[in-house]
Amino acid sequence: MTKHNWILGVLLLAACATPGGNQASHQGDSKPTPEEAKEFVARVNKDLKELWTREATASWVKSTYITEDTDRLAAWAREEVMAYLSRAVEESKRFDGLELDPQTARALRLLRLSLPVPAPSDPALRSELAMVESQMESLYGRGKWCGPTGEGPCRDLGELSQVLAESRDWDELLDAWVGWRTISPPMRPLYQRNVELGNLGAQEMGFSDLGELWRSGYDMDPEQLRAEVERLWEQVKPLYEDLHCYVRARLQQVYGKDRIPSDGPIPAHVLGNMWAQDWSNLYPLLEPYPGQGDLNVDAALVRQNYDAVKMTKLGEQFFLSLGFDPLPATFWTRSMLTQPRDRDVVCHASAWDITGEGDIRIKMCIRPTEEDLITIHHELGHNFYYQKYNHLPILFQAGAHDGFHEAVGDAIALSITPGYLKQVGLIADVPKDDKGLVNFQMKMALQKIAFLPFGKLIDQWRWDVFAGRIPPERYNQSWWELVEKYQGVAPPVPRSEADFDPGAKYHIPANVPYLRYFLAHILQFQFHKAMCEAAGHQGILADCSVYGSKAAGEKLQAMLALGQSRPWPDALELLTGTRTMDAGPLLEYFEPLRNWLQEQNQGQTCGW
Ligand code: X8Z
Ligand code: ZN
Numbered sequence: 001m002t003k004h005n006w007i008l009g010v011l012l013l014a015a016c017a018t019p020g021g022n023q024a025s026h027q028g029d030s031k032p033t034p035e036e037a038k039e040f041v042a043r044v045n046k047d048l049k050e051l052w053t054r055e056a057t058a059s060w061v062k063s064t065y066i067t068e069d070t071d072r073l074a075a076w077a078r079e080e081v082m083a084y085l086s087r088a089v090e091e092s093k094r095f096d097g098l099e100l101d102p103q104t105a106r107a108l109r110l111l112r113l114s115l116p117v118p119a120p121s122d123p124a125l126r127s128e129l130a131m132v133e134s135q136m137e138s139l140y141g142r143g144k145w146c147g148p149t150g151e152g153p154c155r156d157l158g159e160l161s162q163v164l165a166e167s168r169d170w171d172e173l174l175d176a177w178v179g180w181r182t183i184s185p186p187m188r189p190l191y192q193r194n195v196e197l198g199n200l201g202a203q204e205m206g207f208s209d210l211g212e213l214w215r216s217g218y219d220m221d222p223e224q225l226r227a228e229v230e231r232l233w234e235q236v237k238p239l240y241e242d243l244h245c246y247v248r249a250r251l252q253q254v255y256g257k258d259r260i261p262s263d264g265p266i267p268a269h270v271l272g273n274m275w276a277q278d279w280s281n282l283y284p285l286l287e288p289y290p291g292q293g294d295l296n297v298d299a300a301l302v303r304q305n306y307d308a309v310k311m312t313k314l315g316e317q318f319f320l321s322l323g324f325d326p327l328p329a330t331f332w333t334r335s336m337l338t339q340p341r342d343r344d345v346v347c348h349a350s351a352w353d354i355t356g357e358g359d360i361r362i363k364m365c366i367r368p369t370e371e372d373l374i375t376i377h378h379e380l381g382h383n384f385y386y387q388k389y390n391h392l393p394i395l396f397q398a399g400a401h402d403g404f405h406e407a408v409g410d411a412i413a414l415s416i417t418p419g420y421l422k423q424v425g426l427i428a429d430v431p432k433d434d435k436g437l438v439n440f441q442m443k444m445a446l447q448k449i450a451f452l453p454f455g456k457l458i459d460q461w462r463w464d465v466f467a468g469r470i471p472p473e474r475y476n477q478s479w480w481e482l483v484e485k486y487q488g489v490a491p492p493v494p495r496s497e498a499d500f501d502p503g504a505k506y507h508i509p510a511n512v513p514y515l516r517y518f519l520a521h522i523l524q525f526q527f528h529k530a531m532c533e534a535a536g537h538q539g540i541l542a543d544c545s546v547y548g549s550k551a552a553g554e555k556l557q558a559m560l561a562l563g564q565s566r567p568w569p570d571a572l573e574l575l576t577g578t579r580t581m582d583a584g585p586l587l588e589y590f591e592p593l594r595n596w597l598q599e600q601n602q603g604q605t606c607g608w
Helices: 034-063 068-095 102-112 123-142 157-166 170-180 185-204 210-215 222-255 280-286 297-303 308-321 329-334 370-389 402-413 418-423 434-466 472-487 515-534 550-560 568-576 584-589 591-600
Strands: 350-353 360-363
Touching: 034 068, 034 102, 034 123, 034 350, 034 360, 068 102, 068 123, 068 185, 123 185, 157 170, 157 280, 185 210, 185 434, 185 472, 210 222, 210 434, 222 280, 222 434, 222 515, 222 584, 222 591, 280 434, 297 370, 308 370, 329 360, 350 370, 360 370, 370 402, 370 550, 402 515, 402 550, 402 568, 434 472, 434 515, 434 591, 515 550, 515 568, 515 584, 550 568, 584 591
Parallel strands: none
Antiparallel strands: 350 360
16 A cells, blocks of 8 residues: 555644645636645645544554444545545646646646545535445455354454465365455445445546546546556466366366366365465475475575564565665554454555655564565555655655566565575475476465456456446446456355455455555566666576665665656666566576476466
């Protein structure tokens, strides 16, 4: 999560701030000047910093202590930001058509994009939207499955996810999968209202609907962005299909032909993850060459008494080795690193920049697993990005685009190679031959390649919902059509419109746009390759770890320091030398596995 998407500050005091301030130009009807536009932007930057700090503060408390009261406090805080932004955008329209310097023009454009769901200007609707958003996220955070009778024992998402990760028992998996999805039907009316109100807000700002607003944050025409996504998807789709084919055949050996069909989609509950978005928990079942190198980091973490702090320190250490400044002392005292036992919290991992000037934190329910170790690097990527651009005006304090923000920590985690793991004592030996490489690549592909169609389809669904092409009476059916089409995955039991399965994925109730993760999964390999080149790495990309390379770190930091102050191709060029997103480096990285998969799949029917 990045700050702009979120959270803000409260109190009625702040309601008095108006972006135009007391400037004379605001009152008179004389023609506005470029100079006034510049002053306006400066004032908005100052006001927003305060308002966002208030909102982030309230939202932090709510997310780490969910009650009806903290829901309300967070909603009020958000309402203030929404109100301010509605007014600011309205006032900024008087500068339309003026010849402005590029930075001012950019800041004014970004102002319209600074909330993922802008509110309508009607105060009653605004307050309704703020409450709807707060309640949806809390329903998710509080979600528990207490069994078919409702009498318990109750399990939360963490516990149910552990079943999905570890169990190989069809019925036990099914119970956890269906059980988690009982939390979301109550969100359905709220979500429908969220769509209506968000669309009204977006339309007031001049967008056709909320989807167009979301597609407008990429320094290109929103329609062109759609085409870019298709282009990137076509680049990676064949590799996904190869992986799907291999995984389906192996799962058939585990669960039988009657349960895993030879030419149909894979049932969603046997892929090791609640949403079938990351299949790496299946690695022990799918290991290409059993016994060729032990990549089991989970066991080592437990054996070596890695707790949440020690794991986070290991993550920080990686960034320090690249020459980043350490995390501030307050990071360690204010972050939430483990799940509190006495209250409901939003466990979905996130990174926070409360003040825009150094009060950075993460919120996570860390367990000693490799999956969480990687997520820690992901979250720290956000934090180190915040630190690098804190010197900028608040409207420029964001990723070059949102996919950049999501890609930084992941790009670093690509350097968690067997070689690096051995160096930090988490595995005993680096597997040497080609078999070891294929094993390692399988593990990576189960994370990175399995994710791609999921990363694409979430916003495909939302864009269509926002545009009215998917009406509420088809919310669930359309969701599963997309899952089947892109992931080749199907619900294990019939679903209906009494369900609201999209709501069982955090980013839907939390209104976090998802395209960012798809783009990040492409970009991180571009970043990785560029950093490996800077580090002087010789040999294949999959073997490269940039741990300890100041040269790689310098290039990365130069890009991060731009924040959102320039169009993203400028930022990308600074690190990689290219101005386009491209799956080439991803395909290069996985080339050894690709060849291996194709051999394995010979004679199989692939596809669904
Ligand atoms: O939501 C996240 C991060 C926080 S920005 C933990 N991710 C997506 C997800 O969990 O669905 C990271 C990968 C995709
Ligand atoms: Zn993230």
